[in-house]
Amino acid sequence: MTSVLRIALQKSGRLSEDSYQLFKECGIRFDYGTGKLKSVSSNFPAEFLFLRDDDIPGYVEDGVADLGIVGENVAVETGRPVTTVHKLGFSKCRLSIAIPRGTEWSGIQDLDGKNIATSYPNLLGHYLAGEGVKAEIHEISGSVEIAPSIGLAEAVCDIVSSGSTLLSNGLKEVETIFRSEAILIARPELEADKQALVDKLLFRIKSVQAAKN
Numbered sequence: 001m002t003s004v005l006r007i008a009l010q011k012s013g014r015l016s017e018d019s020y021q022l023f024k025e026c027g028i029r030f031d032y033g034t035g036k037l038k039s040v041s042s043n044f045p046a047e048f049l050f051l052r053d054d055d056i057p058g059y060v061e062d063g064v065a066d067l068g069i070v071g072e073n074v075a076v077e078t079g080r081p082v083t084t085v086h087k088l089g090f091s092k093c094r095l096s097i098a099i100p101r102g103t104e105w106s107g108i109q110d111l112d113g114k115n116i117a118t119s120y121p122n123l124l125g126h127y128l129a130g131e132g133v134k135a136e137i138h139e140i141s142g143s144v145e146i147a148p149s150i151g152l153a154e155a156v157c158d159i160v161s162s163g164s165t166l167l168s169n170g171l172k173e174v175e176t177i178f179r180s181e182a183i184l185i186a187r188p189e190l191e192a193d194k195q196a197l198v199d200k201l202l203f204r205i206k207s208v209q210a211a212k213n
C-alpha cells in the first residue's frame, strides 16, 4: 500500500487561508472551504483534515494526523510532544500582558498577588515563575480582554497583533511574554515512507519561501 500523509489544518480562523495558500503555492491541490471535514489531494499523496486549531497538536501526537499547522503559541501551550518541522512565517502575533490604561506600571513585579485572565495558563504560569512573580491565573477560553472591565481580573494575558482590540477595551500592553508564528508540526518518529513525503513537501515549502524573499 502506498502511504498518504494526513495533514491537519485549522477549519476556519486566522491560520486557514494562509495554510491553504501555502499548499496551493506548493502545487498541491485539494478542496477547501466546502464545509467538509476531510479532503484528498488530487495530485499529491496527502489527505487534509479540517479541525479546531487547539485540537491539532493532540491529533498529531496521537497519530490521527502526521502533520499539522498551528500557531507556536498553541503548540507550546498544549505541551504535546510533537516535532516542529518548519516555521511558516504567517499568522505572526504575540502573547502579551495588558492592564487598564489608567493603571501605573513599573514592571512585572506589579502583578504580585494580582488576578490575571488568560487562555494561556501554561505559557503565562511558566513566564511568571521565571520572573518570580506569584499571581492568580484565571483561565478563560474567550473574550479575555473584557475581564478587567467586569472585575474578573486586574490584568490579562492575550494574543495581540495590531493592539486595536486592547485599545478598544481600554487596555494597554505592558509586557510581551511570547512571540508566535504559524509552524508545521509532525508526529515524532514518522515511518520512513511518510518521512520521505514530508521531506518532499518541505523542499517545496522552502522553495516557495525562497522565491518570496
Ligand code: ATP
Pocket (backbone or CB within 6 Å): 010, 011, 012, 013, 014, 015, 051, 052, 053, 054, 070, 071, 072, 073, 074, 091, 092, 093, 159, 160, 161, 162, 180, 181, 182
Ligand atoms: P478555533 O475556532 O480553530 O479554535 P481560534 O479562535 O482559537 O480558532 P484564531 O483566532 O483563528 O483561533 O487564531 C488561530 C491562531 O492564529 C492563533 O493561535 C495565533 O497563533 C494566530 N493569531 C491569533 N490572532 C492573530 C492575529 N490577530 N493576527 C495574526 N495571527 C493571529
Ligand code: ZN
Pocket (backbone or CB within 6 Å): 052, 053, 054
Ligand atoms: Zn482555537
